[in-house]
Amino acid sequence: MNPRAIEIGLALAAAAFLIAVPWLVPLLADDFWVSVMTEILIWSLFAASVNLLFGYVGLLSFGQALYFGFGMYGVALGIDRLGLPFWPSFGLGIAAAMAMALVSGIFAVRLSWHYFAIITVVFSLIFYFLAVSMKPLTGGDDGINFSLPPVFKLGGKVFSLTDPTFQYFFVLAVVAFCFFLMYRLINSPLGKSFLAIRDNHLRASLIGLNVYMLRLVAFVMAGFLAGVSGALFAFFGRYASATYMFYQVSGEAVVWTIVGGAGTMFGPLVGTALFIVIREIVSSHWEHHSLIVGLFAILSVIFAPKGIVGLWNGWMGRLGERETAEAATSPLTVQAEP
């Protein structure tokens, strides 16, 4: 069978499933899973921000939770303190995340590999502790709750995220749009120069690419993705809390990305979905679900070192004797730097 046909069929089936979720899922399971699906979409966008940096530029960030947190707080403070409507507070969240990414990126992207990983953690820890200590502004670990303003009014009808079906489609639309942007980016000349830096930043600089500038651009773009996901998560949970800025949140996204397949478009989505679904299924039956999650993380890197999507690409490649560029140069094989 033609691997191209299999993949197109799979993509169509996935798209059809995602659109049918609000009707299909309550039929098969119950309403609760619609909100789990919403959560998966939001977190997969967060994992995509790790993937953009690690999978396509070769920078392993352990501090993306900082920009997620800024997205959250931008929304929460915009609505709760400034009394802004829906869209301006959404914009405020994204702008805050991108501004923060720009400021920290100016320093962070000067460093590579381990040093980059550590400085991103350090930056996120600084603001985590600041957020915890500035309780009057941020609510600390307890966070701030707010009530949702309507998204828009059409005729006499008010559309608000309090309707779970509308919320799902709103999140799906935003996340799909961001993945589309990322797809366009990766296939643009800018995206190709990212790949050049990932594979060998010295060579990239020798052919005239401004490595520092390009890394900074990628860092701010990743800040955008993390900011959008943080803002969506604030709308989804109707609150913002400093706990989401802790380094463990960043670490989870790194794990989801690598397990799903770093350097592949949908790896982060697959990894995120898998971990959240396992968590939701096991945690309702067994209190110690972390054991399963931990075991799964270990087994997946042992048996699928290129991630699940990487494994899939390998199968498809063998099936059609077709070498995809993505499978051939996974970031996991090229990280040794001089």
Added chain:
Amino acid sequence: MKDTILLLAMNGLIWGLIIALIALGLSVIFGLLDIINIAHGDFFMVGTVLAWFSLSATGDFWIGFIVAPVIGFFLGAVIQRLVIQPIHGSAALSIVATFGLSLILQEVVRMTFGATPRRILAPIQGTVPLFGVDYEIYRLFAAAVAVAALAGFFLFLQHTRLGIWMRAVRHDRETAIAMGIPAGRVYVMTFGIGFALAAFGGAVASPITTVDFRGGVDVLPFCFMAVIIGGLGNLPGTVAAAVLLAFLEGLIQSMASPTIARISSLVLMSVVLLLRPQGLFKGFVK
């Protein structure tokens, strides 16, 4: 006021010595196996829990000083064989694998030890006057033990066969193997020793801190900072950085809140990373 400064600076210094022990384990694992060990804080936590278990089983606190590093060593050796070896030194995969390990260790402790944090009463009670403040004897004792363990580890690296092998594999793996050094066994031993150092640090620290299944979460970033500020692979640098960081944090704590102190040491850390990414001590110690 002067007393608080002294007290907190001393606390910081002693905490730094214990952290140095844990960070040393992290640095050895990183330097030799190229593993970014996210579970290292949990190795420390396992040490505190083992100390608690051996105290409640035998009624004797000191047995924990032996039980924690010995069990830690064997756990580390098994983990290396089962989890670390199959990923062939890929740093990115090691993050995922040790993240999974961290979850498993925390969950196993939560299942057996419970989720409630507990305290261990210091086995040596009482205080001594020191520079005009009454200082807890156990903390001074812990500092002495940590210093002895650090010195012991450096002697081990310099003078035992395994220590020399470890340095040889680190320096040049290919040549070491060609010279007949069993690199595979050295990796297993190194990971075991790394775990044992952290677990021993945990046993020593258990009466000072709380015994909690999440006790490693706070320790982990601190250890990474010590390793980086000290210079990757620079073991004496790691020790110096750990002591310096904790001492400074203690000092700042006496004038501001603990959070402010933590933030200032993180800011200091960023400055060091940006200005001297090769570590604070490059050129001073070899």
